[in-house]
Amino acid sequence: MxxxxxxxxxxxxxxxxxxxxxxxxxxxxxxxxxxxxxxxxxxxxxxxxxxxxxxxxxxxxxxxxxxxxxxxxxxxxxxxxxxxxxxxxxxxxxxxxxxxxxxxxxxxxxxxxxxxxxxxxxxxxxxxxxxxxxxxxxxxxxxxxxxxxxxxxxxxxxxxxxxxTNEPPSLTLEEQQTLAAELFEQIRQADTYDYAQIEQLYLQLLQECPDTEQAEESYFRLSNLYRMGMDPPEYQKLRVLLEEYMVRYPTSEMAPEMSQRLRRAYEDTGQWPQVVELYETEVSELTEENPYYLVTMLDYAKALEGSGIRDKALEVYQQVATTAGSEKAGNYDMSDLWLRVAQQRIEIIGLLNTEQWNELVEVYRKQFANMAFAEMPQIQELLEYAQALEKSGDRSAAIAQYRQVMRTDQGNRTLQGQQASERLIELVGVDWHE
Structure with a gap:
């Protein structure tokens, strides 16, 4: 030197x-x-x-x-x-x-x-x-x-x-393999319900042993922990974990399964633009011969609506209704149900586009009459119900419904939650959290 x-x-x-x-x-x-x-x-x-x-x-x-x-x-x-x-x-x-x-x-x-x-x-x-x-x-x-x-x-x-962090490991591959085996053994010996310790061990393995076979398996196991072990599920951690997996292992045999998990995590937290992005490739390759064609297209349309892309969603609903009402209906399970779902959304979008607020209120009042609480897939409909109530002049009912949207949002910062928050501030002066 x-x-x-x-x-x-x-x-x-x-x-x-x-x-x-x-x-x-x-x-x-x-x-x-x-x-x-x-x-x-x-x-x-x-x-x-x-x-x-x-x-x-x-x-x-x-x-x-x-x-x-x-x-x-x-x-x-x-x-x-x-x-x-x-x-x-x-x-x-x-x-x-x-x-x-x-x-x-x-x-x-x-x-x-x-x-x-x-x-x-x-x-x-x-x-x-x-x-x-x-x-x-x-x-x-x-x-x-x-x-x-x-x-x-x-x-x-x-x-x-x-x-x-994603910084490259300082350990050699042999050292990583040794440490990964030790960490897996610690996980095996950990208390089954000591989720915090198990989580930390998996995260340590992902950071320090990324080049080992155990690393990819750890993404899978940790995603199970976040989805099914935690109560309530740790959706934010799950989303980030799966996003990182898709960056690190885009061509892995497990990538399709992990991509499906990521999409479900987005759906469960109302991240509709991300859901649409993941559906784009799948839908472009989907044919009517696929037995899951109808349900996949309906889920895609719902994500489009949640993202504010109503015209495109209407086209997809009409496509589903046409297929489910044709002689091809026998190719799919529950085609009658999917036909009714598509027809209902077509009707509601028609009411929205023509601003028939009183009629829309009646449709949604029947839908939500006996429902104690709503889940994330219904958050767009909840928002539309609140908007229709406000447009029809029922201010107090609209405020109550906007608050229902916020409860369904659960802090996930959905587009619907943000719109509901803005309307509450306008209507009552403060966000409902205050």
Whole structure:
């Protein structure tokens, strides 16, 4: 090794050792830190991502710009969510260290992010350092706190849902396999109902042993825990877990099953635009010869309605009604039922489009008369009922029905829940939660 390379390595090690001291003082807030005392190169070759399994306030993002010991004049740092929505950017402050000007770029977004997968974006990738030993991602440290809590509250809080990062493992494959076997044994020996411990062990395996066979199996098992073990189900964690699985294993034999689970999780929490997105490919390949053609198309139409795409939903309902009322009806189970469902929605959409509010109120009053509570698939109909009541002049009944929409939303921030909240604020001055 030349003296120049040795000097560079020692300087990089010194820079990272200082960073490590700082992190040890704030270890609870570390979401992603892929720094390592080793030679680096510029220009990340892979996306720099991290995953949040719960809501976090991002307090600091710091990227490393070694640039052959010259640093780089600070630009900006941003984040991007899985839907390609840009968050930021934020103007970075340069930090000098060990004689290197602007070795680090740092921003303090103080922004609350929901559970999900996020990509770090740096405005100067040509000088953003990467480390081949850490997967050729950009070198970055992301700090955060649980929700919008204060630092003291975070220190005291029990963290039952840690942020799991996508940083490359520091263990060799052999070490990962050994650790994965140990973690599986700990899971086997854990109390059957100690869900918190079992969850933590699976999350540790996913983070530290991602290249093992047990990792993919852990996604499957943990999704079962979130769906069927928890009461009520941990839908937010389930969605993020399955989204991460589909990114990591898009061509796996288990991918179709996990995609179905993800779609059901979206449906159960009223995330209709995401449901539509998952249905698009399936519906484009669906033929009338498929025995599940009618029910699949009805579910697709319901998701379209929930997303506010009423005209397209009407076309799908009409398509279902035509098929279920034809000589092909015998190809499907319960075709008479699906025909009635499609016809009812066609009738209601007709009333909505022609603004026949009194008639719509009567239709929905009969539908919900003997129903003590509604479930998520009915939230769009609940909203339409409330809107019809308001349009027909029955203000008090409309307020009660909007509140029913909010109860059905259960904090999932559905489009319907947001609209109901806006109407309640307009009608009674405050959101019903206040």
């Amino acid at each position: 030349s003296m120049s390379c040795l000097r560079d390595l020692l300087l990089i090690a010194a820079l990272f050792s200082l960073s490590t001291v700082y992190l040890q003082a704030d270890q609870a807030g570390v979401i992603l830190d892929n720094t390592v005392a080793a030679p680096v190169e510029s220009v990340p070759l892979k996306p720099t991502r991290f995953t949040l399994y719960d809501t976090r306030t991002i307090t600091q993002i710091r990227t490393f710009h070694w640039n052959k010991g010259k640093g780089s004049f600070p630009g900006s740092i941003a984040l991007q969510d899985k839907n390609k929505r840009l968050i930021g950017p934020w103007k970075a402050t340069g930090i000098d260290d060990q004689g290197v000007a602007n070795a680090y770029w740092e921003v303090s977004p103080d922004i609350v992010l929901e559970a999900g997968i996020y990509t770090v974006l740096d405005s100067e990738p040509s000088t953003w350092s990467r480390n081949p030993a850490k997967g050729d991602m950009g070198i970055v440290r992301v700090l955060g706190q649980m929700g919008d809590a204060t630092a003291d509250e975070v220190t005291k809080a029990e963290n039952n849902a840690p942020a799991v």
